[in-house]
Each structure stands twice: as C-alpha cells, then as structure tokens.
Amino acid sequence: MTEPTTARVRFPTALRGGTGTVSVLLVLIFVVIATQNPSFFEGPPLMAFAKKAAPLVVLAIGQYLVIVSGEFDLSVGSLVGAQVVIAARLIDGDEAMTYPVIGLMLLFGLLVGLVNGLVTTLLRVPSIITTLGTMLILFGAVRYWTGGAPTGALSEGFRVFGRHGPDGVPVLGQIPWALVIAALLTVGAILLMRSPYGRSLMATGDNDTAAAFSGVRVWRVRTLAFVGSSLMATVAAILIGGFAGVTAQVGEGLEFTAITAVVLGGVVLGGGRGTVVAAVLGALTVEALFTLFNQLYLPSTIQPTAQGLIIIAAVAYVSRRGDPRPPTRPRRRPDPPNERQLDSSRR
Amino acid sequence: MRASRVLLAGAAGLTLVLSACTTDAPENPDEGTAGGENGGEMSPDAEWFDQAEFGTQMAQRDIEPEGPADEPWTQAIEPEWVDTSDFAIDDPQDAHVCFSNASVSNPWRVTGFITMEQQVEALVDEGRIGSFDSSDAADDDNQQISDIQAFVDSGNCDAIIISPSTTATLTPAVETACESGVPVVVFDRGVNSDCMVTFIHPIGGYAYGADAADFLVESLEPGSTVLALRILPGVDVLEHRWAAAQEVFADSELEVLGFEFTEGDGAQIKDLVSQHLQRGEVNGIWMDAGDGAVAGLEAFEDAGQPYPVIAGEDELSFMRKWDEEGLTAIAPVYSNFQWRTPVIAAGMILAGEEVPAEWVLPQDPIREDELDDYLDRNSDMPSLHYAKFGGEDLPGFPEAWVDR
Numbered sequence: 001m002t003e004p005t006t007a008r009v010r011f012p013t014a015l016r017g018g019t020g021t022v023s024v025l026l027v028l029i030f031v032v033i034a035t036q037n038p039s040f041f042e043g044p045p046l047m048a049f050a051k052k053a054a055p056l057v058v059l060a061i062g063q064y065l066v067i068v069s070g071e072f073d074l075s076v077g078s079l080v081g082a083q084v085v086i087a088a089r090l091i092d093g094d095e096a097m098t099y100p101v102i103g104l105m106l107l108f109g110l111l112v113g114l115v116n117g118l119v120t121t122l123l124r125v126p127s128i129i130t131t132l133g134t135m136l137i138l139f140g141a142v143r144y145w146t147g148g149a150p151t152g153a154l155s156e157g158f159r160v161f162g163r164h165g166p167d168g169v170p171v172l173g174q175i176p177w178a179l180v181i182a183a184l185l186t187v188g189a190i191l192l193m194r195s196p197y198g199r200s201l202m203a204t205g206d207n208d209t210a211a212a213f214s215g216v217r218v219w220r221v222r223t224l225a226f227v228g229s230s231l232m233a234t235v236a237a238i239l240i241g242g243f244a245g246v247t248a249q250v251g252e253g254l255e256f257t258a259i260t261a262v263v264l265g266g267v268v269l270g271g272g273r274g275t276v277v278a279a280v281l282g283a284l285t286v287e288a289l290f291t292l293f294n295q296l297y298l299p300s301t302i303q304p305t306a307q308g309l310i311i312i313a314a315v316a317y318v319s320r321r322g323d324p325r326p327p328t329r330p331r332r333r334p335d336p337p338n339e340r341q342l343d344s345s346r347r
Numbered sequence: 348m349r350a351s352r353v354l355l356a357g358a359a360g361l362t363l364v365l366s367a368c369t370t371d372a373p374e375n376p377d378e379g380t381a382g383g384e385n386g387g388e389m390s391p392d393a394e395w396f397d398q399a400e401f402g403t404q405m406a407q408r409d410i411e412p413e414g415p416a417d418e419p420w421t422q423a424i425e426p427e428w429v430d431t432s433d434f435a436i437d438d439p440q441d442a443h444v445c446f447s448n449a450s451v452s453n454p455w456r457v458t459g460f461i462t463m464e465q466q467v468e469a470l471v472d473e474g475r476i477g478s479f480d481s482s483d484a485a486d487d488d489n490q491q492i493s494d495i496q497a498f499v500d501s502g503n504c505d506a507i508i509i510s511p512s513t514t515a516t517l518t519p520a521v522e523t524a525c526e527s528g529v530p531v532v533v534f535d536r537g538v539n540s541d542c543m544v545t546f547i548h549p550i551g552g553y554a555y556g557a558d559a560a561d562f563l564v565e566s567l568e569p570g571s572t573v574l575a576l577r578i579l580p581g582v583d584v585l586e587h588r589w590a591a592a593q594e595v596f597a598d599s600e601l602e603v604l605g606f607e608f609t610e611g612d613g614a615q616i617k618d619l620v621s622q623h624l625q626r627g628e629v630n631g632i633w634m635d636a637g638d639g640a641v642a643g644l645e646a647f648e649d650a651g652q653p654y655p656v657i658a659g660e661d662e663l664s665f666m667r668k669w670d671e672e673g674l675t676a677i678a679p680v681y682s683n684f685q686w687r688t689p690v691i692a693a694g695m696i697l698a699g700e701e702v703p704a705e706w707v708l709p710q711d712p713i714r715e716d717e718l719d720d721y722l723d724r725n726s727d728m729p730s731l732h733y734a735k736f737g738g739e740d741l742p743g744f745p746e747a748w749v750d751r
Binding site: 037039040044045048052055146147150151152153163240243244245246247248249250252290291294295297300301 | 451453454457461580605607608610611612613614616617618619621622625626638639641642645649650664729730731751
C-alpha cells in the first residue's frame with residue numbers, strides 16, 4: 001500500500017478528470033525524487049512520507065467538501081492550532097484524559113463548523129469573510145488564552161495516532177496509524193460523494209438556484225460541508241499534534257496549503273466539479289513537492305515562490321480545459337440582458 | 348484535448364527534471380563543500396558578520412561581570428558608568444514608566460514580559476517607581492513608531508523603555524523619544540543611535556551561536572556530520588548566531604550537511620530531520636533557537652537512530668528531554684532575565700543613580716552540570732518557559748509564570 005501504486009492504479013481509469021493531470025504530476029515528482037534519493041521507495045522512508053502527508057490529506061478532504069459546494073474554509077489552519085493547544089492544555093500529560101479530550105475536540109470542531117456554515121448560509125456572509133473571521137477569532141482567542149505560549153503536554157496515548165503504528169510489518173517496517181486514518185477517511189469521503197448528500201453537494205456548488213429548485217435544501221447541505229471541514233481539521237489536529245507535539249506555530253498557514261492541494265487536484269474554485277480522489281492526490285502532490293524541494297536543496301526561502309507558480313499554473317491549466325462551460329460562470333456576473341438565465345445572483 | 352493534456356504534463360515533468368539538474372550543481376563550486384548550496388558554505392555572509400564585534404563578544408564570554416553573582420540581571424560586563432543626575436526627579440514613587448514592546452509573539456518574549464511585569468510590581472512596592480504602562484506593537488514597525496509617538500505626545504511618561512522590533516526603522520522613533528527630554532532605555536535589539544541613557548542587552552548573537560558550535564566541535568569526533576536548523580532568515584539576532592557558528596565550523600573538522608529554515612514549527616523540523624536521516628547519518632544538531640528541538644529529537648527516535656549531540660536552548664521542553672534521555676547537549680542562553688533590567692534601570696535613572704551606558708548582561712549557557720539545578724528551580728513551569736528567566740525572587744512567583 002503505497003501512494004505511487006495508488007496513483008498508478010487509478011491513473012488509467014481516472015484520466016478523464018483533473019485526477020489524470022495530478023496523477024501524472026505526482027508520478028513525475030516521485031520519479032524525480034527517486035533519481036535524487038533512490039532509497040526513498042524503500043519501505044520506511046515512504047511510510048515516513050505517508051505519516052507526514054496524512055494530515056494534509058485529511059485537511060484536503062475537508063476543504064474539498066467546502067470548495068465543491070462553492071465556498072471556502074480559511075479557518076482550518078487556525079482551528080488546527082487551536083485544537084492542538086486545547087488538547088495540550090486539557091490533557092496536560094494525563095493518559096486518562098486522552099479520549100475525553102478527543103471527544104471535546106470533536107465537539108468543538110462541530111461547533112466551529114456549524115458557526116461557519118450557519119453564518120455563511122443564513123446570514124449570507126460570503127464564506128471567505130466568515131471563515132477569515134473565524135480564523136482571526138480562533139487565532140486571537142488562543143493567543144489570549146495561552147498568552148502566546150501554549151502550556152501543558154499531550155499524552156502518549158494521544159500521540160499514538162500521529163506518531164506510531166503497527167511495527168514489524170515486512171518491507172514497510174511500520175504502517176502509521178495516520179496513513180490508516182487518512183485512507184479510511186478518503187474511502188468514506190468517496191462513498192459520501194456517491195450518496196444522495198454528495199450529489200446534492202455537488203449540485204449546490206454547480207448551481208445553487210437550480211439545486212434549490214430541484215428540492216435541495218441548500219443551506220443545510222452547505223452547513224454540513226462546513227461541519228465536515230471543521231471535523232476533518234480536528235482529525236488533522238490530532239494527527240499533527242501526534243506527529244510533532246506542541247509548538248506555538250502549529251497550524252500556521254495550513255489553510256492555504258490545503259486549498260493549494262485541492263486546487264492542484266483540479267477541483268474548481270466556485271464549486272461543482274472535481275473528485276475527492278483528485279483532492280487527495282493534490283495533497284500528496286503538495287507534500288511530495290515539499291519533499292522534492294528539500295531533496296534538491298532548494299533554498300527554503302524560494303520555496304513559497306515555487307509553490308505560488310505551481311498553483312497559478314495548475315489553476316490556469318484547469319481553466320483552459322476544453323469544457324463547454326466557460327471558466328467564469330455567468331451566475332457570477334450581473335445578468336447580461338439578452339442571456340436567459342435560470343439563476344440570478346446567489347446572494 | 349487529451350493529447351494536449353499529456354503534452355502539458357510532459358512539459359511539467361521535463362521542467363522538474365531540468366530544475367533537478369540545474370539546482371543540483373553547486374552554486375559556488377570554489378567553496379567545494381558537501382552540502383549543496385543550502386548552507387554547505389562555511390564563510391559567514393558579510394552583511395551579517397562583523398569581525399570586530401565577533402571578537403568582542405568572544406572575549407566578553409570570559410570576562411567576570413561586575414555586580415552580585417546571584418542577581419545576574421543587575422550585573423554588567425565592563426560597564427562605563429554614566430551620570431544621570433539630570434534625570435533625577437523629586438518623587439520617584441509617583442513616576443510613570445512607559446514601555447513600548449515590539450511584541451509578545453513568541454514564548455521567549457511572553458516569559459520575559461511576565462517577568463518584567465512582576466519586576467514592576469516589586470519596584471512599585473519599594474517606591475522606586477509609581478506606575479507602569481505598556482503598548483504592544485505586534486511586530487509591526489509602523490505600529491511601534493506610533494506607539495512611541497503616543498507616549499511622547501501624552502507627556503505623562505517620566506521614562507520610556509523601548510524594545511525595538513527592528514533596528515534601522517525604529518532608530519528615528521527612538522531619537523524622537525530622546526528629544527522629548529525624558530530618559531530612554533532600550534533593550535534586547537538595538538538601534539543605530541546612542542541617544543538613549545542606557546542600552547541593555549546580553550552579550551549577543553555571536554556568543555550564542557559560538558557557544559552552541561563550540562560544544563558540537565568539542566563533543567563530536569572529527570568528520571562527524573552536523574545539521575543546522577534555523578528559524579528564518581534576515582533577523583539580525585538569528586543571523587549573528589549562524590554567522591558565528593559558520594566561523595566556528597569552518598575551523599573545525601566537522602562536516603556541515605547544510606541548514607534548513609523551519610519557522611520553529613515542530614512538524615517541519617521533524618519532517619526535515621527525518622529526510623536528512625533517510626539520506627545518511629546526522630551526528631550533531633545545531634539550532635539557532637531551541638523551539639521544536641524535541642520534535643527534531645523525535646525524528647531520531649522514530650527512525651531508530653541514536654540521539655545526536657545537540658545544541659538547543661534553555662527552553663524547558665528541551666531541557667526536560669535532555670534530562671530524561673541523558674543526551675549529550677548544551678542549552679545556549681539568550682538571557683531571558685534581561686527583561687528585569689530595563690525597569691530597574693528606569694528606577695535608578697529617576698533616582699539619579701549611575702547606570703552603564705551600554706549595559707551588557709552575562710549570557711552563560713547551561714551545561715550538563717547545571718542541568719538538574721535549573722530543572723529543579725523550574726519544576727512547576729510550563730514546557731515553553733525559559734529556565735534562565737531569573738524571576739524566582741519576584742512577587743507572584745511561581746503562579747504568575749505557571750498560569751500564563
């Protein structure tokens with residue numbers, strides 16, 4: 001069970017969508033990594049990569065749900081940071097607190113998702129503003145609560161998910177729990193998108209007025225997408241906290257990395273198109289790219305520049321794909337007088 | 348359409364391969380070191396290296412400071428005392444001291460600011476100063492310039508303490524404060540001016556970086572490999588640490604694998620160290636600040652490799668790990684107790700007592716023989732606390748630091 005195998009297996013069947021492009025990109029990056037560091041594909045380094053990449057995969061799944069419904073979630077980075085800090089403070093090294101605190105974190109994630117979703121759908125605040133607000137609120141609240149320096153410690157039991165896994169597996173050495181969790185969530189998300197809810201979500205992102213006419217309760221579908229994103233961010237927080245422990249900087253900038261991953265997977269901002277698998281492959285591609293930069297000794301100062309160029313290239317590529325629908329969709333513009341349109345303005 | 352997509356992907360792949368080829372070539376072939384361009388070269392960047400200042404700091408490490416040894420925050424290395432009788436006021440117990448803080452954006456500054464507030468409480472109790480007011484610029488130069496201006500305009504401040512966010516940009520603001528006639532105290536990072544009454548700082552970044560690098564050179568066999576972890580480029584105190592380390596490593600037989608910027612983020616540190624471990628042995632870790640040192644060590648645990656010799660910082664999470672695992676380690680110190688000194692200095696100036704023009708505080712790393720002592724003294728403290736915070740005798744100890 002390795003990422004490149006998954007990529008290669010899916011590749012022929014999935015060439016139709018953005019999945020094909022991102023698969024090719026991922027395989028290429030892996031090939032270049034292999035030329036730089038042949039030992040990368042021996043079991044343990046690959047498992048180390050999977051362990052590192054798992055949180056972003058989980059975040060990308062959450063971000064996918066929101067983006068495909070036509071919204072953004074900028075609050076996930078701050079939420080990850082807040083959750084890790086909350087966990088450290090409440091667990092404070094006490095093993096017995098591990099599961100109660102994980103439960104509490106999930107509740108908190110649920111709450112943040114509900115707030116994001118309801119403010120966006122019922123109060124009609126654009127999601128980019130809602131979640132920007134949530135991001136700042138969480139960031140500030142954590143700073144205020146901890147005075148800038150997180151206290152407490154995570155228990156070993158908490159850290160198992162992000163750090164350990166069954167040992168002694170032939171060839172691979174250790175299968176990280178993080179990989180197992182990310183794989184399960186990926187499968188779960190694929191099934192979800194094939195369920196009636198998934199179809200409604202996709203339809204909402206594509207054209208929310210049409211979806212509403214066909215009986216989709218748009219506000220509920222979108223709110224649930226935000227809840228999904230926040231819950232995924234909570235799982236990612238458990239994995240990241242487990243992986244590396246508590247630092248003051250945990251979670252910073254993750255929202256943009258997650259959006260990059262989803263966009264790289266060919267999921268269209270504005271909603272309505274793209275697959276979960278593509279988003280997951282996008283996340284793996286972003287992580288592989290970071291690994292590649294590192295293997296090439298690319299100065300870390302230039303890495304954001306390279307990352308930025310790749311995002312723009314990816315989106316430009318997706319936009320110019322020969323799709324019958326123009327990339328800037330009419331519902332985003334004021335109504336042209338001579339164009340009959342089903343939906344006026346969404347908000 | 349499919350063909351064009353394959354074409355594009357192919358082009359992307361070609362670009363990747365090409366960039367691999369080009370970046371692989373060493374940028375400075377004449378330097379001829381092992382690590383590729385990301386830091387293999389061992390001559391400090393001239394912008395960040397001042398040979399004379401480096402020599403001064405190296406010498407200051409061995410000078411016995413003046414003042415009581417059990418109160419290092421009042422000690423000074425080779426002080427030049429200046430007269431402050433012009434600034435003396437009649438009723439210091441009513442004096443209002445204003446403090447423009449660059450930020451409390453990292454645990455080191457958080458710890459220091461708590462210590463400062465408790466020191467203020469002590470001074471108020473003693474009647475050395477009357478009241479204290481602070482502003483926080485959140486690492487924004489413009490904000491801090493206007494904070495300082497607001498203090499000057501208010502006319503309420505009997506003394507102004509400034510911890511500048513950056514050196515060059517804040518210089519005019521500090522000069523404005525000086526011109527207002529009240530005594531100005533600058534500490535931590537400096538400014539390009541000597542208008543303030545006293546400039547308080549520990550020995551400095553070169554001494555910090557050299558303490559760490561010297562320890563690695565002493566503790567490792569010749570030919571051992573060292574990885575440097577840095578927070579970010581372009582910050583003078585951090586650049587000086589690295590410049591000094593480059594200077595030390597250049598004269599040693601250690602092989603420096605390169606350096607990585609980590610932003611002090613544990614996940615990044617762990618990932619980067621893991622990747623280096625996949626490619627070969629790492630015998631030593633040099634850090635320009637101890638944030639995330641524990642994550643770096645965990646990378647060795649998870650890879651099943653022996654712990655490296657490591658230079659961290661006097662941050663407690665690292666020191667506790669050091670103790671538990673019996674590491675070969677050193678904790679270089681950027682004296683956190685320096686946050687006490689500016690308010691003490693303000694009290695002295697308002698009473699007309701002499702202060703050093705440049706108040707250089709001692710900066711001794713914590714070595715193995717002192718480890719237990721410092722862990723005992725800080726046993727209640729949170730893990731992102733700094734061992735040499737120097738507030739054990741202040742009011743509110745230990746609750747003020749524990750419940751932050």
